[in-house]
Structure formats: C-alpha cells, structure tokens
Amino acid sequence: MGYIWTPPRDLVATANVSSFMERHGFKSYKELVDASRRDIKWFWGNLPGWLGVEWFREPREIVDLSKGPEWAKWYVGGRLNAAYNVVDLPAEKYGSGKEAFTWVGEEGSARRVSYGELRDLVWRFAAYLREEGVGKGDVVAVYAPMLPESIAAMLAAIEIGAIASPIFSGFAPPAVATRLRDSEAKVMVTVDGYLRKGRKINLKKNADEAVRLAGYPERVVVIERLGIEVEWSMERDISWKEAVAGKKPTPQPEETEAEDPALLLYTSGTTGKPKGAVISHAGTLLQPAKEHYFNLDIKPGSSDRLWWITDIGWMMGPWQVFGTQFHGASHLIVEGGIDYPEKDRVWRLIEEYRVTHFGFAATVARMLRSYGLEPVEAHDLSSLRAFGNTGEPIDPETWLWIVRDVGEEKRPMINLSGGTEIFGCFLLPSPVVPLKPSTLWGPGLGMDVDVVDDSGKPVRGTPGYLVARKPAPSMTRGLWRDPQRYLETYWSRFPGMWYHGDLALIDEDGYWYILGRADDVIKVAGKRIGPAEIEAILNKHGKVKESACIGVPDPVKGEAILCLVTPKPGAVIEEDDLEALADRVAAELGKPFKPKKILVVEDLPRTRSGKIMRRVIRAMARGVSVEASPVMENPESLDHVRRALEKLGYTW
Structure with missing residues (x-):
C-alpha cells in the first residue's frame, strides 16, 4: 500500500x-x-x-x-x-x-x-x-x-x-x-x-x-x-x-x-x-x-x-x-x-x-x-x-x-x-x-x-x-x-x-482521488488518463519543479501526450533527463502512455490562486493564438510556452 x-x-x-x-x-x-x-x-x-x-x-x-x-x-x-x-x-x-x-x-x-x-x-x-x-x-x-x-x-x-x-x-x-x-x-x-x-x-x-x-x-x-x-x-x-x-x-x-x-x-x-x-x-x-x-x-x-x-x-x-x-x-x-x-x-x-x-x-x-x-x-x-x-x-x-x-x-x-x-x-x-x-x-x-x-x-x-x-x-x-x-x-x-x-x-x-477536469482527460488509442497521474511521475524527478501534460492530435492514436516541465532553481534539465522521464512514465503507467515529447519551459501559465492553466497550453499546442487571460498570474509564461512549442513546428 x-x-x-x-x-x-x-x-x-x-x-x-x-x-x-x-x-x-x-x-x-x-x-x-x-x-x-x-x-x-x-x-x-x-x-x-x-x-x-x-x-x-x-x-x-x-x-x-x-x-x-x-x-x-x-x-x-x-x-x-x-x-x-x-x-x-x-x-x-x-x-x-x-x-x-x-x-x-x-x-x-x-x-x-x-x-x-x-x-x-x-x-x-x-x-x-x-x-x-x-x-x-x-x-x-x-x-x-x-x-x-x-x-x-x-x-x-x-x-x-x-x-x-x-x-x-x-x-x-x-x-x-x-x-x-x-x-x-x-x-x-x-x-x-x-x-x-x-x-x-x-x-x-x-x-x-x-x-x-x-x-x-x-x-x-x-x-x-x-x-x-x-x-x-x-x-x-x-x-x-x-x-x-x-x-x-x-x-x-x-x-x-x-x-x-x-x-x-x-x-x-x-x-x-x-x-x-x-x-x-x-x-x-x-x-x-x-x-x-x-x-x-x-x-x-x-x-x-x-x-x-x-x-x-x-x-x-x-x-x-x-x-x-x-x-x-x-x-x-x-x-x-x-x-x-x-x-x-x-x-x-x-x-x-x-x-x-x-x-x-x-x-x-x-x-x-x-x-x-x-x-x-x-x-x-x-x-x-x-x-x-x-x-x-x-x-x-x-x-x-x-x-x-x-x-x-x-x-x-x-x-x-x-x-x-x-x-x-x-x-x-x-x-x-x-x-x-x-x-x-x-x-x-x-x-x-x-x-x-x-x-x-x-x-x-x-x-x-x-x-x-x-x-x-x-x-x-x-x-x-x-x-x-x-x-x-x-x-x-x-x-x-x-x-x-x-x-x-x-x-x-x-x-x-481527483485526476483533473474531465475535459483535461487525455485519450490515447481509446485509453483515458488524467494529466495528474503523469505529472506526479514527472514531478518526482530531482530537477523538475512542476509539470503540465496535455493531449495533442495524433493521426494514429487520436491523441498523444505532450508534457512541459519547469526546472528547479539552479537545475538544468538535459536531453538525457527528458528521455529518462519519458521512460519512467512508460515504466509506471505502461508504454501506451509514454509522452510523445517533453519540453522544458521557464514557467507555466497559472491563475493567481495557483492553478496551472492546461486549457491555455492545450489551445496553444493546437495552433490557436492565445492572449493573456485576466486571471493569469504570469502572462509572460505564454512567451515561454510559445517558444518551446515553436520548436515542434507551431507558429503564430
């Protein structure tokens, strides 16, 4: 137990x-x-x-x-x-x-x-x-x-x-x-x-x-x-x-x-x-x-x-x-x-x-x-x-x-x-x-x-x-x-x-347990998973401060898992760390739930009460132009996310 x-x-x-x-x-x-x-x-x-x-x-x-x-x-x-x-x-x-x-x-x-x-x-x-x-x-x-x-x-x-x-x-x-x-x-x-x-x-x-x-x-x-x-x-x-x-x-x-x-x-x-x-x-x-x-x-x-x-x-x-x-x-x-x-x-x-x-x-x-x-x-x-x-x-x-x-x-x-x-x-x-x-x-x-x-x-x-x-x-x-x-x-x-x-x-x-909002649920080849389950595994890593996981369109599986992680103060997350993180998720949740990609960002958008705004990240990852919400504590985080996503081919 x-x-x-x-x-x-x-x-x-x-x-x-x-x-x-x-x-x-x-x-x-x-x-x-x-x-x-x-x-x-x-x-x-x-x-x-x-x-x-x-x-x-x-x-x-x-x-x-x-x-x-x-x-x-x-x-x-x-x-x-x-x-x-x-x-x-x-x-x-x-x-x-x-x-x-x-x-x-x-x-x-x-x-x-x-x-x-x-x-x-x-x-x-x-x-x-x-x-x-x-x-x-x-x-x-x-x-x-x-x-x-x-x-x-x-x-x-x-x-x-x-x-x-x-x-x-x-x-x-x-x-x-x-x-x-x-x-x-x-x-x-x-x-x-x-x-x-x-x-x-x-x-x-x-x-x-x-x-x-x-x-x-x-x-x-x-x-x-x-x-x-x-x-x-x-x-x-x-x-x-x-x-x-x-x-x-x-x-x-x-x-x-x-x-x-x-x-x-x-x-x-x-x-x-x-x-x-x-x-x-x-x-x-x-x-x-x-x-x-x-x-x-x-x-x-x-x-x-x-x-x-x-x-x-x-x-x-x-x-x-x-x-x-x-x-x-x-x-x-x-x-x-x-x-x-x-x-x-x-x-x-x-x-x-x-x-x-x-x-x-x-x-x-x-x-x-x-x-x-x-x-x-x-x-x-x-x-x-x-x-x-x-x-x-x-x-x-x-x-x-x-x-x-x-x-x-x-x-x-x-x-x-x-x-x-x-x-x-x-x-x-x-x-x-x-x-x-x-x-x-x-x-x-x-x-x-x-x-x-x-x-x-x-x-x-x-x-x-x-x-x-x-x-x-x-x-x-x-x-x-x-x-x-x-x-x-x-x-x-x-x-x-x-x-x-x-x-x-x-x-x-x-x-x-609450796994998140139902509309945050990721469906990979018909299998559902809440982002919190994946994030809990990522957050165990010694270099990771926090994370956010979303589903992005995939032509074969319907959705694939995309994760964004922020480093702890003074930590540098290397490519080897990202590969190890993805493998850890697969080992703990099963291979179908291995993230397709994990990106490092300086900060994640969140409300003043501290909630990570996954919906905003999901919209950006799907190519939607997003502006800062009035409830957003850190609007500059959108630029951090945008720059990371541009590496995957998304542009605005």
Missing part, C-alpha cells in the same frame, strides 16, 4: 468529529459518513441544530423533492439569515471583542477586526445600501481584494436580503463588465488600488471601464486603500467613508427564506459566458460551517486562525469567511504575493499570526517546495494544526513534502474538492482518518457521490466521472436567469445525477 499517514492519538482524541461520534454512537468516521449519505434528510435535518444555527422561524419540511433532485427545495418554510449567523450571532455568543479576522498589507501594515467592529461596519454599510434603495433580490457586486471593507460589504448585502456577487480583483474590465451586465448590479464596491509584488494596481481605473462597458451599476462605492489619485464621477462615485458616515450601527438583518439567494458566484465554463451560481442562505451557511467543524476541526469560540490563499472573488474567499466566523474563530486575509518581498513570507506570517490552519492550491505548495526547507525551518510553525489543498490535484511528492517535511507527520492534509456551484466540497477527509499521499479520502458528510463510467455505472480501480446521486442544500439554485443551461450542464449527462465534470478514481483500498 505504500506510505500511509496515521493521525496522532492526541489529534484524534481532541477532534470535534471524535466527540460528535461518541455522543451519537458512531464507531468510525466512515460509519458516520455512510449514514449521512444514506439518509440525507436525517443528516441535513439535524445539522443546523448540531451546529447551533439560529433560525428566525424553524422549517416545517427538510427537503421537497417533488420536482426531482434538480429542483430540490431545502428547509421549506424556514427563515434565517446567513450573514446574521456569522456577524451578529458570534458577537453576542463569544463577545464583541473577539477577533473576526486580521488583514495584512503587503508593505507590512496590519489591521485587526473584532466581531464588534465588523458588526459595526456591516450595520453601517447595510444602512447605506438601504438608503440607496437596495433590497431583497438586488445584486451588490464587490470588485476588490480581501479587505475588511470588502468583506463587510459582502456581508451587509446579505444581511439586508440582497445578493452579494464577489468578483475576482484580477479580472480585466471586459470580464467584470460581463458579470455586472448579467447580474444587473445595483451597487458595486471597489477600491482605489492595492499592492501586488511592489506594484500599485489602480483597480478604480478598471472598475470605471467595466461600468462604462456594462452600463451597470449606477452607484460605485470606493474603498480608499492606497490613497492614490483616481478619476471620480461626482454623480456615481462615493467613498466608503462618506457612505457610512453618520450611519447608526443598528441591527439590520432581514428574515429571509432558507432558499432565498445570498451569493451570486460566477464560474467560467469551457464555452459561453460565465455561469452564475446562485447559493441560498441555507447553503451559504451550512456547507462551510459543516466543513470547518467536522473536517478542518475549527474549534468554536477558540483562537483558531485559518489562512487560505485566495481572493474574495473565488469561492474559497467567502467559504473562509462563513466557515470560520460562524464558529466564532478567526481568519487571516493577506494582500500581495506570497513570496514577496521575501521568499519566506508565508512561513513568517504563519509564525507571526499563529495560524492554525493553512490552505493553498497545489501549485503554491510546489512553489514553496522549490525554495527548500531553509525558509520553513527559520520560523516557528508550532501553531499549525492542519494543511489544506484545493483547486487542482496535488502530486504525491509535494503532498509528502508538506505532510512529512513541513508538518512533521503531526498534521493532516485536508485535501478537498468541490466547486463554486456547490459552495463547498464533494470530497474531503477528516483529521481522524489515515491518508495516502494525494488522496481526498472520500465523500464529505451528507454528500452522496460516486464514480461512474460512460454508461453511468459505478467503477472502482479505474478512472471515471464524479457524480452526485442526491442533492445537497448548497448546490446552486439553478443558474442565474438560465435554468435550461443549469439542466444541460449538470443534469443531462447522467439523468437523475449531478455531473460535476471531474475525473476521479477510487482505488483498491477505497481511497478517492
């Missing part, structure tokens, strides 16, 4: 899930998960009470499936407010002086925000929104990085019954305009600018252009982060300080139906305009609260502090806010690059702010690994209790480096996978289960998922498609103003089952 991480006894003894299982008579975590999947009414019906959700009115029915799983209605008749449960309630329950989060600027400034201060910010901005006529069903867009005010704006919109729509701060104006136009946003919150690797990013300029292109909204609220000079529309723009000035910090919660939308989160598809995932108040609250308690082991009311490297415009940003704050814990939000101004910035911040839970994308972990253990060993990381990975499969070597070398085998890797459309996870472990490298262990609580073949039949030991056989409260309530696309995207591939678009594998020991 190879290496298996086993949770330390003291971790198991003190875990939230251990005490829960003891109270409810479960002998193992698997037994609990199986029960929650078998009877979703029992699990989701009791979960609000177990967690301590405050209802304004209790639901009369847990779930209504009369229109099929596609249109499940949860907590029928129930009234609550997701923002109230993560702002007002923890302030009352744990004290207004308890820390909600700390913001850290790239230049070293810091700002601690207590639950009382956050409540004041939320209530004041909620009063401003109401003055502007914003109410139930209206959309408030937040086009800004993680800042105290941007978090408060999101929560204020939800607290008054409006819909918050966070937009990634790295998007260019056309991408922002698409979202503003589609949502018909009534108000947008943005920022004058922010710091990114020593540069001052004028986001207000982008916001102005986006509003011009979209024709929405009529009001823009500007957070003054840098105090830089920006263009100003006297009729449209107002500063945050002016917006909240003189507003009385009085309670603002709207009693919303459990199914009422709280979040509008856009996620890009392979074709067409971005999909607007509509997350209900119940889903916004329950899924992250469940996962933070049972899986991350966040202790209610404690000094636990989660830092997930993300943006408020990605799902993990709001997920972090709602999960930690529901439990009265705290989180860290950080401006700028993780390796700027020094390569040890991550470890320094973990030490300085006593971070207990640290999450990232696999590419970020590989970047940190490339810097070696010296930056790690220079800092006191004794506060850390768990790691997390999401966004893409993590290769075994990097997983082992984090768990064994950094974590000293004391801390679990909560490797999780889900999506924007479910505002949480289908698959993730708890801290009390043994783990193989790279595994996600198995299904989350209440998530009845499976792996099936092309005909929809369950498969084990071979790759298949990840599906959900039963609904969950956090699944998108259709797609924003496009119910037909919702059905076509998620429910048409396998009737009665949610098709998520991920390729997954359950091995002979029952451990689950």
Whole structure:
C-alpha cells in the first residue's frame, strides 16, 4: 500500500468529529459518513441544530423533492439569515471583542477586526445600501481584494436580503463588465488600488471601464486603500467613508427564506459566458460551517486562525469567511504575493499570526517546495494544526513534502474538492482518518457521490466521472436567469445525477482521488488518463519543479501526450533527463502512455490562486493564438510556452 499517514492519538482524541461520534454512537468516521449519505434528510435535518444555527422561524419540511433532485427545495418554510449567523450571532455568543479576522498589507501594515467592529461596519454599510434603495433580490457586486471593507460589504448585502456577487480583483474590465451586465448590479464596491509584488494596481481605473462597458451599476462605492489619485464621477462615485458616515450601527438583518439567494458566484465554463451560481442562505451557511467543524476541526469560540490563499472573488474567499466566523474563530486575509518581498513570507506570517490552519492550491505548495526547507525551518510553525489543498490535484511528492517535511507527520492534509456551484466540497477527509499521499479520502458528510463510467455505472480501480446521486442544500439554485443551461450542464449527462465534470478514481483500498477536469482527460488509442497521474511521475524527478501534460492530435492514436516541465532553481534539465522521464512514465503507467515529447519551459501559465492553466497550453499546442487571460498570474509564461512549442513546428 505504500506510505500511509496515521493521525496522532492526541489529534484524534481532541477532534470535534471524535466527540460528535461518541455522543451519537458512531464507531468510525466512515460509519458516520455512510449514514449521512444514506439518509440525507436525517443528516441535513439535524445539522443546523448540531451546529447551533439560529433560525428566525424553524422549517416545517427538510427537503421537497417533488420536482426531482434538480429542483430540490431545502428547509421549506424556514427563515434565517446567513450573514446574521456569522456577524451578529458570534458577537453576542463569544463577545464583541473577539477577533473576526486580521488583514495584512503587503508593505507590512496590519489591521485587526473584532466581531464588534465588523458588526459595526456591516450595520453601517447595510444602512447605506438601504438608503440607496437596495433590497431583497438586488445584486451588490464587490470588485476588490480581501479587505475588511470588502468583506463587510459582502456581508451587509446579505444581511439586508440582497445578493452579494464577489468578483475576482484580477479580472480585466471586459470580464467584470460581463458579470455586472448579467447580474444587473445595483451597487458595486471597489477600491482605489492595492499592492501586488511592489506594484500599485489602480483597480478604480478598471472598475470605471467595466461600468462604462456594462452600463451597470449606477452607484460605485470606493474603498480608499492606497490613497492614490483616481478619476471620480461626482454623480456615481462615493467613498466608503462618506457612505457610512453618520450611519447608526443598528441591527439590520432581514428574515429571509432558507432558499432565498445570498451569493451570486460566477464560474467560467469551457464555452459561453460565465455561469452564475446562485447559493441560498441555507447553503451559504451550512456547507462551510459543516466543513470547518467536522473536517478542518475549527474549534468554536477558540483562537483558531485559518489562512487560505485566495481572493474574495473565488469561492474559497467567502467559504473562509462563513466557515470560520460562524464558529466564532478567526481568519487571516493577506494582500500581495506570497513570496514577496521575501521568499519566506508565508512561513513568517504563519509564525507571526499563529495560524492554525493553512490552505493553498497545489501549485503554491510546489512553489514553496522549490525554495527548500531553509525558509520553513527559520520560523516557528508550532501553531499549525492542519494543511489544506484545493483547486487542482496535488502530486504525491509535494503532498509528502508538506505532510512529512513541513508538518512533521503531526498534521493532516485536508485535501478537498468541490466547486463554486456547490459552495463547498464533494470530497474531503477528516483529521481522524489515515491518508495516502494525494488522496481526498472520500465523500464529505451528507454528500452522496460516486464514480461512474460512460454508461453511468459505478467503477472502482479505474478512472471515471464524479457524480452526485442526491442533492445537497448548497448546490446552486439553478443558474442565474438560465435554468435550461443549469439542466444541460449538470443534469443531462447522467439523468437523475449531478455531473460535476471531474475525473476521479477510487482505488483498491477505497481511497478517492481527483485526476483533473474531465475535459483535461487525455485519450490515447481509446485509453483515458488524467494529466495528474503523469505529472506526479514527472514531478518526482530531482530537477523538475512542476509539470503540465496535455493531449495533442495524433493521426494514429487520436491523441498523444505532450508534457512541459519547469526546472528547479539552479537545475538544468538535459536531453538525457527528458528521455529518462519519458521512460519512467512508460515504466509506471505502461508504454501506451509514454509522452510523445517533453519540453522544458521557464514557467507555466497559472491563475493567481495557483492553478496551472492546461486549457491555455492545450489551445496553444493546437495552433490557436492565445492572449493573456485576466486571471493569469504570469502572462509572460505564454512567451515561454510559445517558444518551446515553436520548436515542434507551431507558429503564430
């Protein structure tokens, strides 16, 4: 079976899930998960009470499936407010002086925000929104990085019954305009600018252009982060300080139906305009609260502090806010690059702010690994209790480096996978289960998922498609103003089952793995393989920092495998190394999967959250002219890839 991480006894003894299982008579975590999947009414019906959700009115029915799983209605008749449960309630329950989060600027400034201060910010901005006529069903867009005010704006919109729509701060104006136009946003919150690797990013300029292109909204609220000079529309723009000035910090919660939308989160598809995932108040609250308690082991009311490297415009940003704050814990939000101004910035911040839970994308972990253990060993990381990975499969070597070398085998890797459309996870472990490298262990609580073949039949030991056989409260309530696309995207591939678009594998020991997006799958002579399997082998090489593998057209096999590798700092990958790498893949996976070609590049295109953009590489390798995406962290990498591909005969 190879290496298996086993949770330390003291971790198991003190875990939230251990005490829960003891109270409810479960002998193992698997037994609990199986029960929650078998009877979703029992699990989701009791979960609000177990967690301590405050209802304004209790639901009369847990779930209504009369229109099929596609249109499940949860907590029928129930009234609550997701923002109230993560702002007002923890302030009352744990004290207004308890820390909600700390913001850290790239230049070293810091700002601690207590639950009382956050409540004041939320209530004041909620009063401003109401003055502007914003109410139930209206959309408030937040086009800004993680800042105290941007978090408060999101929560204020939800607290008054409006819909918050966070937009990634790295998007260019056309991408922002698409979202503003589609949502018909009534108000947008943005920022004058922010710091990114020593540069001052004028986001207000982008916001102005986006509003011009979209024709929405009529009001823009500007957070003054840098105090830089920006263009100003006297009729449209107002500063945050002016917006909240003189507003009385009085309670603002709207009693919303459990199914009422709280979040509008856009996620890009392979074709067409971005999909607007509509997350209900119940889903916004329950899924992250469940996962933070049972899986991350966040202790209610404690000094636990989660830092997930993300943006408020990605799902993990709001997920972090709602999960930690529901439990009265705290989180860290950080401006700028993780390796700027020094390569040890991550470890320094973990030490300085006593971070207990640290999450990232696999590419970020590989970047940190490339810097070696010296930056790690220079800092006191004794506060850390768990790691997390999401966004893409993590290769075994990097997983082992984090768990064994950094974590000293004391801390679990909560490797999780889900999506924007479910505002949480289908698959993730708890801290009390043994783990193989790279595994996600198995299904989350209440998530009845499976792996099936092309005909929809369950498969084990071979790759298949990840599906959900039963609904969950956090699944998108259709797609924003496009119910037909919702059905076509998620429910048409396998009737009665949610098709998520991920390729997954359950091995002979029952451990689950995500192999990548199904559209990243490479088919060689009819045999399917996920790029992560090949990349994991390449990344073991002592000179390879990271890799990306794609399928390219082949007249005989249909597709052949093309791999790009980047060298570790100071390493030189020779032709002999490339031949050895190809042979190693063939030896471990079989001759059909031997890469046709392996190219060395300086860098691979990736998003700011660290995901390698294989689709971009695949398009370039197929002769498509590609321009830098607004979500791309390193647009100069396109030139590196282009030059390497030109050696194969591709020209633009």
